[in-house]
Amino acid sequence: MAQQGHMQAGSTAVLDEPVLGPGQNYETITESVAQIPLSSRTPLGWVFGFLIGLGGLMMLQMAIGWLLLRGVGIWGNNVPVGWAFDIINFVWWIGIGHAGTLISAILLLFKQQWRMSISRFAEAMTIFAVACAALFPLLHTGRPWLAAYWLFPYPNTMGLWPQFRSPLIWDVFAVSTYATVSVVFWIVGLIPDLATMRDRAVSKVKKHVFGVLALGWRGSARHWHRYEVATLILAGLSTPLVLSVHTVVSFDFAVSVLPGWHATIFPPYFVAGAIYSGFAMVLTLAIPIRAAYGLEHLITMKHIDNMAKVMLATALIVGYGYVMEAFFAWYSAAPYERYMMFNRMTGPYGWTYWLLIFVNIGLVQLLWLRSVRYNTKLLFVLSLIFNVGMWLERFVIIVTSLHRDFLPSSWDMYYPTRWDFMMFFGTIGLFLTLFFLFIRFVPMIAMFEVRTLLPEAKVHVDHGPTGGH
């Protein structure tokens, strides 16, 4: 109790808690971040982790190769469960990406300073997660090389157009916009740091490569001015994407007539779930990275604590969504709705539902405790479990709704095959590979932004009489 009293000795005292460790200056911040990609020594842990990722990537290649040779029949999907791992994993990965966009766009507009040390790698996480996500619907089409005219409306001689009233085509637009804006935002945000890398690099090759990538950044006042304007515009463009992308993903289900999919709560509840799982993934990545690279002074306990609080808040919204689904399934008095919920709770997949409730409504309440939020080892384990919980959520929504729908004669079970699992774990391998490459070759913390947090970076201006003091 005494500890808690100290923590919240005043709500603003908590807010004013520094987001940097003590004893930092321009040089220490730059050095601790820039030396990671510039060093010629690759840590053994990195090699080990990268090889795990690469192994997963090899498995993914095998799974995709076999899929293209044999077709989607190698998956467990079949009537009535025509949509399974492909869409579960798509939604899971897309959801994970959302934390990066929330951190880099919404928290920027809200002037939350704690976003600065985590935005770079959270954005990288977004891009890699979207890349993993996009594989699934593309491969589910069976012939991805023909997907261009199935997915994009281009004037073709066959007179073929996609179905504009289908949310799947909205998905194509939502996700491709999301990927484009995220990549542009990330690259623009990298430019000043790439110039720092160029200036600090000793080897000629590195100097040259970073120099080309820095696009001639010289740090002039005009550059900074344009940079600020560009960031603000990109943040403004990204902000609606945090809501819209997962809203459109939720429409994939909600605009159908299937009990368990058709629910008006889906858009906000999917968005909350996406942010929840995204922050879980940021913690999964941030906790080991800050320990391995000694970045505790930049990614402080305040960051970890704040992220845990965001997870708790969004998990409560997700839990609210589960309660609403269950209550309204009963309140609707529609026999199909009621049976869907009954089957979800007590049917053959009942254990997945209760496991999901245990994780996303039960276990997550631990985050109310400060001692849990400040225990990085426990939080790391929890963040992994929460991501499993969010994966289960999508499994429950998709499989339990489909496997027993209106017509009892066509009820059936769904079992994933080894190829389903290889695809899924393969994308985790792809994600890890990309992420390990990122932390080895790119400054993973926005040095120039974090430097502005130093007291010596503050400019004090007298606002004069209009200020209203």
Added chain:
Amino acid sequence: MTTETYQAPDSVSGLQTKGIGTAVLGLLLTGAGFAMAGLDRFYEAYLVAYVFWVGVSLGSLALLMVHHLSGGAWGVVIRRPLEAATRTLPLMAVLFLPIVAGMGHLYHWTHADAVAADPIMQAKEAYLNAPFFLARQVFYFACWIVMATLLNRWSAEQDRTGDPALAVKMARLSGGGLLVFGLTVTFAAVDWTMSVNPHWFSTIWGMLYMVGQGLSALAFVIAVLVMLSTVPPLDRVVNASHLHDLGKLLFAFLMLWAYLSFSQFIIIYSANLAEEIPHYLVRSAGGWQWVGWSLVLLHFALPYGLLLARDTKRNFNRLRVIAMWVVVIRLLDYYWHVAPEFHTTGLSVTLVDVALPIALGGIFVAVFAAQLKGRPLLPLQDPGLAKALTHHTH
């Protein structure tokens, strides 16, 4: 720190007098309207007016709890208006009694013969029955009044003692309190307006009410704050940066309201299910469609377009006009939720529909102003006060 006491100016007493005058006028009009249209119309209009004004109290409670959790200058300057609005909740509990009296007129499921003839209502009888309905109302108001009372008591104590532990207590209560708020408001929304049509359901309804109430409350306190900022003592405190933050928050709430409303529409429209689509079929004909379009244009597009500009958010008068407009147009949203269910054949407005919101509004504002002037206009010992007084954004 400061020795300033921030006593309420005379304009707050003036607001109280205006509220009483408005209430009298509204009640007179209600009497006339009642004589013209009868008891059914009275209860229908009362439900809309009540849900609208209780939304300001409840939204204030939610915003207050959000502020206790998040801190920030935006909340420090509106904390006292929010608290004053939450102290109207006991009054709101009393004002619920006419709805209890009118249950037979408002809720089809209270009629045993109607339930006996309708299998859907029978299937919901465990929830939609009069005793349980009343018990739930008692429970909701007990939760809300207890939370509001504790937060107000601790806030007064904080003014006197400045004990830092109080801020912790308020934050703690608010964490769990928002959870309680979310669930109680959801079920209250089901009880009050969704069950007017006992066949219809929509899982997003509760969230729509939470956001709608937050929007009403925020717009209301912004209008009050701008009024207070024209005279001492707050004229030296409230600056464009405070308004800018509040304007952005208002903008965000507007978008959230539009987002949730549109989500509900597109999902129900696309699926076109017999259980749900009547909600929009009734509302797309007989003149009701114009109410719907008015919501799109006047509740969303107009304030949204105006609030986009930075200058609007930093201009005291313009922001006040927009905030007051949002308060007024919120009424139309509740009207859209309730009235078409009673007049499925077409749009029908009578005098009570206008008179009752005015009457209840007058009562609400009078009690609100009386509460507001009872305490300093700023939380004197709020740990964020010093920072809020020198708040600047660009």
